[in-house]
Amino acid sequence: MGDIGLPEWPQYDERERAGLIRALEQGQWWRMGGGEVDAFEREFAEHEGAGHALAVTNGTHALELALQVLGVGPGDEVVVPAFTFISSSQAVQRLGAVAVPADVDPETYNLDPAAAEAAITPRTRAIMPVHMAGQIADMDALGKLSAGSAVPLVQDAAHAHGARWNGLRVGQLGSVAAYSFQNGKLMTAGEGGAVTFPDRASYEEAFLRHSCGRPRDDRGYRHRTSGSNFRLNEFSAAVLRSQLGRLDGQIATREERAPLLDRLLAEIPGVVPQARDARADRVPHYMAMFRVPGLAGERRDALVDDLVARGVPAFVVFRAVYRTDAFWETGAPDATVEELAARCPNADALTDDGIWLHHRTLLGTEEQIHRVAELVADAVADAARAS
Structure with a gap:
């Protein structure tokens, strides 16, 4: 029905082109011989306030590696938000462990610390908060829960590049964190990921495991640990260095536009925007999320289709992990869908x-933000009349 002229994604310019040529002409295209991955890891660790960063092939592998470094394996349990992209639970299940869904806060959509606490058993090896849409989960309460239960946290920061909580960046919150650079993420090389670590020993173990258990200087195939090939290539790292360079400016624009969009959406009858925790003092806004409680299921799906037809880049949200067939293939808890739904x-x-x-959407002009809100209001009104 129309194009409202919102900025395209991904965004790139001569910096990415120069980085790709730089990687090409260095003569070595994998991390063990080139310099782009090493440089990106230093720059990303500094940006996120972490002691160390390890670049990997994608965000799902980042989660798997983070969990493996914490010793998660067969017979263990990991508490995950019930509302998240499926990689959060599948990373657990791929290691032979059990993903235990816990409910989320109804306003921020982040892991509910009380629900996480209720899900802990003697077999729990980790708790995985997901910083939904770039808003950091309640790390005050979750940190206390972790300390009191001796169960470590693994932050799924796939949406949270550059986020802050009470002035602290993700890497300063004291636990391992995993990031994604998939095509739609806040910075991207098409695919890619990273894990940040607060200590050197965990980073070194992760390096071994992400490179088939092989030390950097090995010439005799002395593989010290189990692992896989999760190494990022030099071309992707060169692109990510440029993407990181423009990230803060994009976050500043989104932080300026988001309050306007939230206010306009909240004025639409039947629309409830995601709430923001006051302690989340910098949110990169991976998504602009809202609910339409009066239009659920197929009617919500039809509303999204209508928004897309009107030129709004809209999507249905993730399914609760236990409402996918994939969740039940392996590593599911001893419960039914109905039992988990009742808990969540x-x-x-x-x-x-x-x-x-x-x-x-949030990189658009104020005029475009107003236009998006008008289109949402019109679509919601039409859907309500049709129901």
């Missing part, structure tokens, strides 16, 4: 009536 009513409701807008 907020995640179940979000599955039915949640919508998100791509973060490029």
Whole structure:
């Protein structure tokens, strides 16, 4: 029905082109002989306030590696948000462990610390908060829970590049964190990921495991640990260095536009935007999320289709992980879908009536933000009349 002229994604310019040529002409295209991955890891660790960063092939592998370094394996349990992209639970299950869904806060959509605490058993080896849409989960409460239970945290920061909590960046919050650089993420090389570590020993173990258990200087194939090939290539790292260079400016624009969009959406009857925790003092806004509680299931799906037709980059939200066939293939808890849904009513409701807008929406002008809100209002009104 029309193009409202929002910025495209991904964004790139001569910096990415120069980086790709630089990687090409250095003569070595993998990390063991080149310099782009090493440089990116230093720059990203500094940006996130972490002691160390390890670049990997994608965000799912980043989660798997982070969990493996913490010793998660067969017979263990990991508490995950019920409402998240499936990689959060699948990373657990790929290691032979059990993913235990816990409910999320109905306003921020982040892991509910009380629900996480209730999910802990003697077999729990880790708790995985997901910083949904770039808003850091309640790390005050989760940090206390971790300390009191002696169960470590693994931050799924796939949405949270550059985020802050009470002035602290993700890497300064005291636990391992995993990031994604998939095509839609806040910075991207098409695919890619990273794990940040607060200590050198964990980083060194992760380096071995991401390179088939092989030390950097090995010439005799002396593989010291189990592992896989999760190494990032030099071309992707060169692109990510440029993407990192423009990230803060893009976050500043989104932080300026987001309050306007949230206010306009909140004025639409039946629309409830994601709430922001005051302690999240810098949110990169991977998504602009909202709910339409009066339009659930197929009616919500039709509303999203209508928004897309009107030129709004809208999507249905993730399904609660236990409402996918993939979740039950391996590493599922001893419970039924109905039992998990009863434990996770907020995640179940979000599955039915949640919508998100791509973060490029928040890179638009104020005029475009007003236009997006008008289109949402018109589409919601039409859907309500049709129901």
